[in-house]
Amino acid sequence: MKNTLLSLAAALAIVTSCTGDYSYKRAAKTITADELREYTRLLGDDSFMGRKPFTRGEEVSVNYLAKELANIGFSPLFGDSWFQEVPMVEITTKVNGKVVINSGNRTLELNAPDDIAIESPSMMESVKLDEVPLVFCGFGIIAPEYGWNDYEGVDVKGKCAVVLINDPGLYTGDSTLFKGRRMTYYGRWTYKYEEAARQGAAAILIIHETRGAGYDYSIPRKSSLSPGLFMEQPEGGALPCQVTGWLSAGAAATIFNAAGYDIEKLRTEACHKEYRGFEPGASISMMMTNSFQRNSSLNVAGILPGSVRPEECIVISAHWDHFGIGETEKGDSIYNGAVDNGTSMAWALEIGEAFSSMKKRPERSVILFFPTAEEQGLLGSSWFAANLPDRHEDLIACFNNDMLLPIGRMRDIMVTGYGQSELEDMLAEAAVKQDRYIMPDPHPETGMYFRSDHFPFARIGVPSLFARGNCDSREYGKTWAAEQEQLFLTERYHKPADNYYPEMDFDGITEDARAVFEVAWKIVTSDLRPAWKPGSEFANIRSPKQ
Numbered sequence: 001m002k003n004t005l006l007s008l009a010a011a012l013a014i015v016t017s018c019t020g021d022y023s024y025k026r027a028a029k030t031i032t033a034d035e036l037r038e039y040t041r042l043l044g045d046d047s048f049m050g051r052k053p054f055t056r057g058e059e060v061s062v063n064y065l066a067k068e069l070a071n072i073g074f075s076p077l078f079g080d081s082w083f084q085e086v087p088m089v090e091i092t093t094k095v096n097g098k099v100v101i102n103s104g105n106r107t108l109e110l111n112a113p114d115d116i117a118i119e120s121p122s123m124m125e126s127v128k129l130d131e132v133p134l135v136f137c138g139f140g141i142i143a144p145e146y147g148w149n150d151y152e153g154v155d156v157k158g159k160c161a162v163v164l165i166n167d168p169g170l171y172t173g174d175s176t177l178f179k180g181r182r183m184t185y186y187g188r189w190t191y192k193y194e195e196a197a198r199q200g201a202a203a204i205l206i207i208h209e210t211r212g213a214g215y216d217y218s219i220p221r222k223s224s225l226s227p228g229l230f231m232e233q234p235e236g237g238a239l240p241c242q243v244t245g246w247l248s249a250g251a252a253a254t255i256f257n258a259a260g261y262d263i264e265k266l267r268t269e270a271c272h273k274e275y276r277g278f279e280p281g282a283s284i285s286m287m288m289t290n291s292f293q294r295n296s297s298l299n300v301a302g303i304l305p306g307s308v309r310p311e312e313c314i315v316i317s318a319h320w321d322h323f324g325i326g327e328t329e330k331g332d333s334i335y336n337g338a339v340d341n342g343t344s345m346a347w348a349l350e351i352g353e354a355f356s357s358m359k360k361r362p363e364r365s366v367i368l369f370f371p372t373a374e375e376q377g378l379l380g381s382s383w384f385a386a387n388l389p390d391r392h393e394d395l396i397a398c399f400n401n402d403m404l405l406p407i408g409r410m411r412d413i414m415v416t417g418y419g420q421s422e423l424e425d426m427l428a429e430a431a432v433k434q435d436r437y438i439m440p441d442p443h444p445e446t447g448m449y450f451r452s453d454h455f456p457f458a459r460i461g462v463p464s465l466f467a468r469g470n471c472d473s474r475e476y477g478k479t480w481a482a483e484q485e486q487l488f489l490t491e492r493y494h495k496p497a498d499n500y501y502p503e504m505d506f507d508g509i510t511e512d513a514r515a516v517f518e519v520a521w522k523i524v525t526s527d528l529r530p531a532w533k534p535g536s537e538f539a540n541i542r543s544p545k546q
């Protein structure tokens with residue numbers, strides 16, 4: 001189907017004289033609902049076996065993507081290979097016996113995972129904490145741009161840091177404190193783990209709170225039970241804490257009460273810049289054993305080299321991995337991931353095809369990137385960002401998508417991480433042409449911007465956009481759209497029911513892809529370098545080659 005369309009497009013290009021603009025509009029039309037549907041149907045087919053890393057489903061998935069990249073006119077990104085190997089280590093942690101806390105004059109026994117959800121990301125076969133002092137460190141944040149340092153004046157070296165989830169902006173309602181209700185990266189558990197490791201803490205425990213976390217305690221509880229998959233640490237790199245995890249709200253309250261403190265009061269106090277952490281007079285003792293399994297999975301990527309400055313690139317990304325074959329639900333055991341993340345891969349491939357259909361090759365390069373192991377913590381994209389391909393290190397922008405809902409044409413384009421970069425201003429212009437508007441993610445407190453594959457690019461300073469129609473159906477309005485999203489989340493998300501269904505409507509994703517294509521096209525055919533907005537956590541990071 002693709003070849004026919006391409007040659008038809010080529011024939012048209014011969015009979016029409018192409019101005020840049022004309023060729024752009026024609027290229028945008030190669031993005032079609034029918035092709036998006038066909039990609040999604042295929043990628044969500046049982047023959048892909050749920051696209052799980054390290055399985056036969058991986059082979060089928062990455063080979064299909066490589067073949068399709070070649071079909072739409074892309075070249076291998078990694079020398080002559082479409083694949084980048086991502087070395088990973090799976091750590092299985094077993095907590096031996098109870099976790100004992102001495103607090104005030106009480107001895108408390110905590111059960112893992114019901115009271116405390118812990119793992120060990122360290123490469124030690126056994127981990128032992130023996131009456132290690134707890135240190136309360138507020139939100140566990142060092143943010144120079146806000147003049148904020150929760151670790152000032154406290155020594156956590158070799159101790160157990162205990163911190164609050166999210167950031168102070170959420171709890172004060174003060175929109176000028178951090179970013180108010182919008183979670184900054186400092187609010188994410190991943191950041192808190194990293195900062196505690198930098199401070200030399202032996203362990204880090206986050207006090208769970210549902211609103212601040214964006215999910216209830218059952219999520220960290222469940223994830224502490226399954227083995228953790230980590231990127232292989234480069235030798236000589238910074239060591240993670242020996243123990244990382246969460247305290248349930250109840251367990252935290254008990255521990256601090258026994259020492260004479262009230263968590264709610266501590267949280268209120270910790271929202272002030274002058275607040276300083278302290279040792280509440282409590283200690284933790286526990287034993288864990290770790291076992292390791294090394295494995296590797298593949299990132300897939302192709303490039304359409306720029307005609308003038310091929311070293312300058314934009315990245316269009318969508319993770320290929322999902323959960324494979326697992327627990328049977330309603331007679332189905334294949335976790336097909338048609339929406340997570342088949343529709344987004346379709347979106348990326350269609351944008352790529354639009355670029356390669358242009359008669360005049362853009363000055364800059366376009367990279368289509370399908371990372372692995374997103375579901376395990378953005379491992380493929382993090383590895384890529386840390387190991388950029390030779391001669392293509394100057395990344396100008398990243399456009400990513402994850403879980404595009406095929407529910408028809410939308411009036412909105414929801415920007416997750418609203419206010420981060422100028423890319424959204426460019427998107428707003430493209431949106432108006434489609435009679436649409438851009439809007440912030442209605443739940444910025446959940447920190448979704450830090451939870452998909454554009455984020456490792458943001459962390460190295462590459463302005464990154466995560467945007468799609470989501471909230472305002474042209475035909476049925478906002479309430480209906482919210483219901484559809486909720487229905488997906490409860491009935492299909494991370495379940496075998498995330499299949500392709502013929503009644504899916506791809507007209508909205510077509511418009512989403514065309515809008516992003518327009519923004520991306522403006523960047524690759526110019527020398528524009530969209531910037532981070534002032535106040536972004538990433539504004540002061542420079543991408544490696546800038």
Ligand SMILES: [Zn+2]
Nearest residue numbers: 340341402403
């Ligand atoms: Zn996903």
